[in-house]
Amino acid sequence: MLGAVQLGLLAACVVLFVPMGMAGWHLSRNKMLFFSGLLFITLAVGVHLTPYFPSVSDFVTSVSSIAVVDDRDSCISLLHEIAWEVKPTGVFDPLKNYTVNFSKYWEWKGSNSVAYCEFQKLGKPDVMDLLNGSWVMVAGDSQARFFTLLLLSLVLDSEHMESVKGNLFKRHSNYQAVVDKIGMKLDFIWAPYTTNLTDLVIEFKQNRNYPDVLVMGTGLWDMLHITNASDYGDSLRLLRSSIASLLPISPEFGTDGPVTGSVSVRSPHLFWLGMPTLVNSMLNTEEKRVKMTNLRLVAYNRELEKNMLLQQDGGPFQLLDIGSLSWNCGIRCTDDGMHYDGAVYEAAVHILLNALLIKSHQKL
Known part of the structure; x- marks a missing residue:
């Protein structure tokens, strides 16, 4: 179950970004610029909120670890590629x-x-x-x-x-x-x-x-x-x-x-x-x-x-x-x-x- 902190953060995101999105949709000019800015803000906030969601943090960490291990293992397998x-x-x-x-x-x-x-x-x-x-x-x-x-x-x-x-x-x-x-x-x-x-x-x-x-x-x-x-x-x-x-x-x-x-x-x-x-x-x-x-x-x-x-x-x-x-x-x-x-x-x-x-x- 989501804890109180996670629910509060989720609610804050809804209150902040949904009105912005609705307003942005009706803007006739610079829509692309607006949504680019919105995407940037969303990503920035997401990065800062990630530590508060253990499952997300664990997933990111595990993916990074797998990438490192895969690189290491692939290089080990190529060591005998000698001419x-x-x-x-x-x-x-x-x-x-x-x-x-x-x-x-x-x-x-x-x-x-x-x-x-x-x-x-x-x-x-x-x-x-x-x-x-x-x-x-x-x-x-x-x-x-x-x-x-x-x-x-x-x-x-x-x-x-x-x-x-x-x-x-x-x-x-x-x-x-x-x-x-x-x-x-x-x-x-x-x-x-x-x-x-x-x-x-x-x-x-x-x-x-x-x-x-x-x-x-x-x-x-x-x-x-x-x-x-x-x-x-x-x-x-x-x-x-x-x-x-x-x-x-x-x-x-x-x-x-x-x-x-x-x-x-x-x-x-x-x-x-x-x-x-x-x-x-x-x-x-x-x-x-x-x-x-x-x-x-x-x-x-x-x-x-x-x-x-x-x-x-x-x-x-x-x-x-x-x-x-x-x-x-x-x-x-x-x-x-x-x-x-x-x-x-x-x-x-x-x-x-x-x-x-x-x-x-x-x-x-």
């Missing part, structure tokens, strides 16, 4: 690695929708400002190592990067870097199987401490050593259940029951590092060529979709689609059919950074 230019270098040396004979350049496509989102390749000062005071963790296999290397190259100088390359790529080992200048910590965790990732998430929950940005990805080792897509799907389901404990309680994130024991109402930014395009004929061992087929890759990616780990499927992780990035860069961007040129992982890093800008409502 590649791969061409021979000036000096072609067949004795060197295949990829070094070609230069690679990428940029976001020039469509109107992409231009509206204002994606950008961030320079070192901007990256340092964005990641200031953050704890970033990358967990996974060799793909995750290359991703970590390219991320560190945006916050460290060339002198420090030389030592990083040697330490980061020690076989089957973890790595940690601290950038004192901006108070940033980065951890690489060697976690080739999904069960390793689940154990890591359980450890977060026990310690009640977790990173601000968490990048995860598995699948290649599972394809080579286990070769069972269904088992891979089961492990993804367990990971999804475990990761729910790091997220705020939300009816939008489907679970078998209520989420209990959340570490914090603030959740980490979660990213999933997708598997690359596999060029079977270029894989460097017979075992890989037999087991790591494109048919099996499709089956593994189907399990990822079916178990709803990715946000596009209703899950918690934003995809960093190494598969599409490597496919579009092409076979001239890989030497072994599995690991790709740094430009592919660089593009993935900038997709992550722009996603962080969007999610945190920041602009540089």
Whole structure:
């Protein structure tokens, strides 16, 4: 029911505007000017009265919120709209690695929708400002190592990067870097199987401490050593259940029951590092060529979709689609059919950074 204040305001509007409208109708000159003025006054009064009508205020607010969310979501969906230019270098040396004979350049496509989102390749000062005071963790296999290397190259100088390359790529080992200048910590965790990732998430929950940005990805080792897509799907389901404990309680994130024991109402930014395009004929061992087929890759990616780990499927992780990035860069961007040129992982890093800008409502 309308309250006394609302009824009084409504009556005032009737008393004020109905006589004006009736008088205006009989004016023979400047009718258009009169009604333009009347419309302006009506709109002005309506704006000032809106706060007194909660339902109207709530509606306006909700419409504004939906517009913001839609813009944000649409930009997130366009982050992988990237065009590649791969061409021979000036000096072609067949004795060197295949990829070094070609230069690679990428940029976001020039469509109107992409231009509206204002994606950008961030320079070192901007990256340092964005990641200031953050704890970033990358967990996974060799793909995750290359991703970590390219991320560190945006916050460290060339002198420090030389030592990083040697330490980061020690076989089957973890790595940690601290950038004192901006108070940033980065951890690489060697976690080739999904069960390793689940154990890591359980450890977060026990310690009640977790990173601000968490990048995860598995699948290649599972394809080579286990070769069972269904088992891979089961492990993804367990990971999804475990990761729910790091997220705020939300009816939008489907679970078998209520989420209990959340570490914090603030959740980490979660990213999933997708598997690359596999060029079977270029894989460097017979075992890989037999087991790591494109048919099996499709089956593994189907399990990822079916178990709803990715946000596009209703899950918690934003995809960093190494598969599409490597496919579009092409076979001239890989030497072994599995690991790709740094430009592919660089593009993935900038997709992550722009996603962080969007999610945190920041602009540089």
